[in-house]
Amino acid sequence: MDAAQLDTIVERYPGATGRVLGVLEQVQRRAGYLPRDALEYLARKLAMPLSELYSIATFYSFFTLEALGEHVVTVCMGTACHVNGAPRIVERLERLLDVGAGETTGDGKFQLTTADHAFSLTSARCFGACSMAPVLRIDNRIFGYVTPDKIPAILRQFDWEGNHHRNY
Amino acid sequence: MIRVVINGKACTAEKGESLLSVARRKGIDIPAFCYEETLAPYGACRMCLVEVVKGAQEGITTACTLAAAEGLEVLTQTSEIVSLRRALIELYLAQAPRSEAIRALAQRYGIQKTRFARKVRPDDPLQNRCILCGLCVRICHDVMGAGAINYIGRGHFTEINTPFYEESAVCMGCGACARVCPTQAIAFEDIVQTRTMKSWSGTRVPLHACSKCGRHFAPAPFVNYARQKLAPDLQQTPLRLCPDCRSREIARKAVLLSTGAAVAD
Incomplete structure (x- = not known):
């Protein structure tokens, strides 16, 4: 994202108060993440410390500091989904998408992106769709009653070509 | 009144x-x-x-x-307040198990141990002493105007550090953060001509040398900042002497004045 695009976003917000979240949201939506140089540019533009923008960016789960893939697969890890097998779904997704199995961060969260940037795999606490547990979301579509074996068919709807060279 | x-x-x-x-x-x-x-x-x-x-x-x-x-x-x-405080102290013991200040308070309130899971990270830059009160963040931003550090993350995993966990370009090395910290969590170290803010991603700040004895005594960016705060006519008198040399200089002038001798600068 270049300076001109960021300027356009900032100009949409006339007041100095309350614009930061709006600006960051627009950047996240357009770029798919908050690029570091965008944060550095905005810190100067909005006359606020970089540390504050970084703080905001790391506080809200909506923001990511790394580029997400074209499709974002979010597995619900809420209580109902968890007891209905969400961990096994994550495990299968990690193998199907060939992303670092078990590479979770210390806080139990993860954000894994495929080498070709087609998919990102991440988790969420609850979608409020517990009656369909276990649930996963791809972009804005929710899939309920998911089993590991149903996942390839779901992924194919999002142009997933599969791991032909590996047999699961 | x-x-x-x-x-x-x-x-x-x-x-x-x-x-x-x-x-x-x-x-x-x-x-x-x-x-x-x-x-x-x-x-x-x-x-x-x-x-x-x-x-x-x-x-x-x-x-x-x-x-x-x-x-x-x-x-x-009151008994209610004491019991609330005791619960808080237990939470603080879990959050900052290495803090002497909290241990001392716990002792005063007769608390030996905490019921909560203690947070101990061997590589914690804040030495497992930070209670996230935010004084360092606020003094750095609101008083010093630097804003070098802030909260990072959320909930149980919140911590305070520089953005991207990298050396800060805006930290002046003033040490106000360490000064206000109620649990002595913030560490920095002066070695010859460099101050290293150990808690803040190893941010290095050059130290300013005394023009008389040559000792490096204050962070250079902070000396410049302090100079800008002075009235314009005082800005010309640079802060070039370390506190020791300055007091010696003042004493020397006082002695010379009392003897009626002309004071050379």
Whole structure:
């Protein structure tokens, strides 16, 4: 994202108060993440410390500091989904998408992106769709009653070509 | 001046003054971690809970954010407050198990151990002492105007550091953060001509040398900052001497003046 695009976003917000979240949201939506140089540019533009923008960016789960893939697969890890097998779904997704199995961060969260940037795999606490547990979301579509074996068919709807060279 | 009553003792106070400040002046001990006179009361650490028995809003509230008003009456050591404080101390023992300040307070309240999971990270830049009161963040931003550090993350995993965990370009090395920290969590070290802010991603700041003895005595960016704060005519007198040389210089001038000799600069 270049300076001109960021300027356009900032100009949409006339007041100095309350614009930061709006600006960051627009950047996240357009770029798919908050690029570091965008944060550095905005810190100067909005006359606020970089540390504050970084703080905001790391506080809200909506923001990511790394580029997400074209499709974002979010597995619900809420209580109902968890007891209905969400961990096994994550495990299968990690193998199907060939992303670092078990590479979770210390806080139990993860954000894994495929080498070709087609998919990102991440988790969420609850979608409020517990009656369909276990649930996963791809972009804005929710899939309920998911089993590991149903996942390839779901992924194919999002142009997933599969791991032909590996047999699961 | 108005009159407030703390634990039955009458105290005089400025109208609107923080009740914690009134109590401390009177020698009434109320524990607090996040109270710092140079910053607005914040009510974050919750240690200074007191009970308002007569006033605009009766009940338990933080003394630091409680404004003194005529006729206000508070109690600072009721059994309910003590039990709330004891629970808080246990939480703090879990959050900052290596903090001497918290251990000392725990001892005073007769607490040997915490029921909560202790957070111990061997590589914690804040030495497992940080209670996230935010004084360092606020003094750096609100008073020093640097904003080098801030909270990162959320919830149980919140910590304080520089953005991207990299050396800060805006930290002046002033050490105000370490000075206000109630749990001595922030570490920095001066080695010859460099100050290293060990807690802040190893941020390095050059030290300014005394023009007389050559000792490196203050962070150079902070010396420049202080100079800008001086009145224009004083800015010409550079802060070139270390405190030792400066006092020697002042003494020398005083002696020369008393003997009537001409003072050479």
